[in-house]
Amino acid sequence: MKIERKNIEYIANLSRIELSDQEKEMFVHQLSDILSYIEKLNKLNTDNIKPMAYSLNTTNVFREDKLGQPISRDDAMFNAPSKMGVFFKVPKVIE
Amino acid sequence: MEYEVVIGLETHAELATVAKLFCGCSTKFGVEPNTQVCPVCLGMPGVLPVMNKKAFEYSLKAAVALNCEINKFTNFDRKSYYYPDLPKNYQISQNYYNLGIDGYMNMSVNGTIKKVRIHNVHLEEEAGKLIHPEETGADYSLVDFNRAGVPLLEIVSYPDMRNVDEVDSYMQTLRKILLYTEVSDCKMQEGSLRFEASISLRKKGSDKLGNRVEIKNLNSMKSVIKAIEYEAVRQSELLDKGEAIDRETRLWDEVNEKSQRMRSKEESQDYRYFPEPDLLPVLIDDKWLDAIKVSIPELPLERKQRFIEKFKLSDYDAGVLTEEKVLADFFDACVNLLDRPKAFCNWITNDLLREVKDRKLDINSLLIKPKQLASLVELIEKGTISSTIAKEVFSEMVQTGNDPQKIIEGKGLAQISDEGLIETVIDKVIAGNPNVIEDYKKGKKNALAFLVGQVMKETKGKANPKIVNDLLREKVGI
C-alpha cells in the first residue's frame, strides 16, 4: 500500500495532529513501510472467518440503575487547563 | 416545477433512568454545572464503562413498541469525532448491530392511518452541554459535563414523510409512544426529546431521491415544521434556477426563521466506527424479549381505536383522551368503576383540562382520583346535587383532592328536593314578580325560565331544577 502525502494529511486531520512538512515526509515513509508489511495479511483467505473483536466469551454484563458517588466539582476540575467559574473553558466553538 | 418533498426524522430521547448510562451519576436536569460528574463520565484516563441495565431494557421496549426486529446479538461501537462536550472524543453508540432494525410506526394523519418505516433504534450516550457566552467578541465557550453520559435513544425513520402534517403526526405519535412506554419523559424544553430532519426534493413522479440536507438545532416541534417549510422553499427555488443542492448540514436559526450552513468543517463524517472493546456484546433471548413485550402497555393509537369502538366516543374526544397517557389511564379507571363513558369523557376533556390549564397544574400529579370523579357522577345521577353545583364541587376536588361528599357536606351544597321548602320560595318569587306572571299568561314562554332562575338564585342554586319547573308550572297554571 503506497501512502501519499495527501493520505497523511487526511489522517493527521482526523487525528487532530499538526505535522510539519518534514514530519509528513517521515510519516509517508514509515507508514508505507508498516503498511506494506501488513499487506502480508492479504495472503490469507478469511472469507468464512468470524472477526474477533472481544477477548472474552462473556456477554450481557450490566450494572443496576443505581446512583453512585459523584466527585466534587473541585476534584472534577482540578486538572482542567483552563476554567471559568463553574465551567471548563475552551476556545470559541463555532457551529 | 412541481416537487415532492421527502422527509426523514432522527429522534433523540433521553431515557428516564435514575443514573447515567455507564456510571452512577444522576441524570437529574437543571442542577449546578459540573456537579453530576465522576471520572467515568468525564472521560478521565483509565476509566471504563459498565452498561446500565434499565437503559438497555428501555431501549428494547421502545424498539419493540416501534415494531422493530430485535437483533439477538447486539453490541456497541465507538463513533469518533472531536467536540469539546464529548469527553472521550468518541461516543459510545451502535452502528453495526443496532438493537432494533426495520420497524414501523402507524400514525393518524387527518383521520387516515399512515405507516412510517423505522430504519433503526439504538442506544448511545449523551454529550455534555456547550455554552456560548452572549457577550460580543467573546473568544471562548464553556463546558458543563452534567449531561454527558445520560442514556440516549436514537430513532431513525426512513424518508417516508411527504408533508408537514405527516411530520407533525410522526412527532406527536412517537412522543406519545415514548411516554406510554415510560421510557422517556420527553420534555422538549429540557432537551430530553429532540428532532433532526433530513429533507430532499424530487420531481413529482420521479423515484430518484435528490441530495439530502440535514437540519439541526430544532428546539421545538414548531421549529421542525417551520424549518421543513423553509427548506422546501429554499431547495425548490434553487432547483428552479437550475442550481444543485449540496449535501450538507444546516442549522435552524429560530430567531430569524431560516437555516444556515454549519460553519464548522464537517470534513469528517468519517466516524471510524469500530466495536467498543470495553463493553461486551449483549445476547437477547426469547425469554427476555417476551418479558419486554409483556411490559409494553396498549399504545395510543390502539387505545384511541378502542375508546371509539367500545365507548362510542368521537374521534376528537378519543384523541384528546389518549393525548396523554395519564388522561387515558384516568378515563379507563373511571369507566371501570362506573359505566358512564360519555359523562367521564366530558368531565375529563372539558372540565379537567380547563382546570389544568387555568391553574397550570401538572397533569402527572393530579390530586383528584378516578374514584372521586365516579362518585361525583353518581351524586348527580341520584339528584344529590345539580350539574351546576357539580361544576363547583369538581373544581374544589381538583384543587384539594377531597371527596365530593365531603365538599358537599362542608359547604351545604346538597340539592333541595323538599317540595314544601321550594314551594315557599316559589310563592315568594311569584308575589314579587306580578308583571312576569302577566307576560307568561300572555304567552311569553321564556318568562318561565326567568322565574326558574329567580328560584334558583334564592336557593343559591341548590333547588332541584326539575321540581322547581314542575311546581312553577303548577302554580302559574298551565
Add this chain to the structure above:
Amino acid sequence: MSLLRHTALQIKEKIISREIQATKLVGQVFEWIKYIEPKIQAFITLNEKGALEKAAEIDKKIENRQKVGLLAGIPIAVKDNICTKSLNTTCASKILQNFIPPYDAFVVNRLKEEDAIIIGKTNLDEFAMGSSTENSGYKITRNPWNQNCVPGGSSGGSAAAVAANFAFLALGSDTGGSVRQPAALCGVVGVKPTYGRVSRYGLIAFGSSLDQIGTFTRDVKDAALLLHAIAGYDSYDSTSTQVSVPEYSDGIEGGTGGLRIGIPKEYFAEGLNTEVRDAVKSALKIYERLGAKFVELSLPHTEYAVAVYYIIANAEASSNLARYDGVKYGYRTGESRGIIDMYCRTRSEGFGNEVKRRIMLGNYALSSGYYDAYYLKASKVRTLIKSDFDAAFEKVDCIICPTSPVPAFKIGERANNPLEMYLSDIYTIPANLAGIPGISIPCGFSKAGLPIGMQILTRHFEEKKMLQIAYAFERETDFHLKKPVLKGSTV
C-alpha cells in the same frame, strides 16, 4: 545479604515478625534509590513521603497486633500508566504532565488494602507504546545489567526497579509483551495474566482488547503472591471476569510429572538469536529431566501476529488517545486560533513521535474505505491466531518458547526503525491476541552477561498451572538469584 536482595515473601516475614520495621526498610530503599537511580532512571515520580506514612501505619498495626494485608510492608513500584489518587500519573507523556488522578485504579486499591507500600511510579514508553522505554516523554531507563542497553519495554521502569533492588515487587501492563519482554531483558519474573483476570479500571488504556496488568517479581512464588492480591472481579470493568481466583501458592511445588510441553516450531525459526535459542533449549532439557514430554507443534498463523497486532492495538489506541485534547486535564498549548487549532497544537506538542505514528496508523485502519481491508481483516486473522492456540492446547498443557528473540539491545540501536522495533515483540504478541496468560522467567545469560528469558503459555485462566510449571524450573536453577552489579553497589 542485604535486606534489599530478599524476595517479597522473605521481607514480609521479617516485617511481620518485627525483625525489621517497615519504616526502616523504606528508609533503606530510598537511600539505595537515591544512590543508584541516577544511573538507571527507573522512576518518573517517587513517593517517599507517602511510602513512609504507609510504612509507619503498618508498623503500628503490627505493634498493636492488628491484622495486616497480604502484602504487608512490601515496597512496590507501579508503572506510571496506572492511576494513583493524589499521586501524579503521566503515562510518560507530556500530554499528562502534572495530571493527578482523582481516583485509584482497582489494582492500586487492592495494593493499599493489602498493605503494600507504593514507593513510586515507574517509567515506560509513552502510553506503553514501545519495547525499549526509549519512547518516554521524560527519560530513558537503562538496563541494570548493562546501562548502555535498554531494559525492554514498555514497562522498562518497573522491570529495572525490581532488577536494581529498588522495589521487591512491581506492576506493569502488557498489551503485546510489555511485561514479559522487559522481564526477560532485566532477568526478573514477569506475568501477564489472562485477559479479564485483573481489572483494567484505572489502567490508562492503550489497546483495550489486549491490555492486561501484570507483575514483576524476583521469583515465581512472589509472582503467585502478587497476582493473588490483584486478581479478581471488579464491577467497574465489564471485561473483568467472575471466574474464581485460586490460591496460586497452594501446590506451586507440585512438580511437572506427566506434563506435556508444546514446542512451537515458528518460535524457533529464523530471526531468533542463537544464544537465546541455546538457553531455551537447555532449559527444556531440565523439564525433560523432570519427566515432562515434548510435543513438536505448529502455530501456523504466528507470522501474521505482528501485523494483526499493529492494526488492532493501534486502532483501539487511536480512539483511546482521542480524549487528550487539552479540555479536561493535562497539557494545553499556549496560544491557539479556535478550538480545532487548540486540539491540533496541544496534541502535536503533547505526544511524541511514536504515539503520533500509532494514532495515525490506527485512524488510517479505521477510516472510511479502509475498515474492511485493515481492521476487519485483522480481526479475522486474530480469530485464526486464537484457533491455533485452541488447537495446540488440545494436545499440550503448556507452550514453552523464548520471550524475546534477542537479549537487551543497545540504546538507540532500533530507535529509527519502527518496524524492526515492532518485530521484537513477535513471541509475546500472540498471547495478547488470544487472551491467554504468559510468564517470562530467567533461563540463562548471554556471553555479554545479559539475561535471557523463557516464556510459558497456558490456557485461559490457568495461571496456577503456569506458575507451577515455572516454579519447577526455578527450583532447579539459580538464574533468578543472580543480581546485576551496580557500580558503587553496597548491596
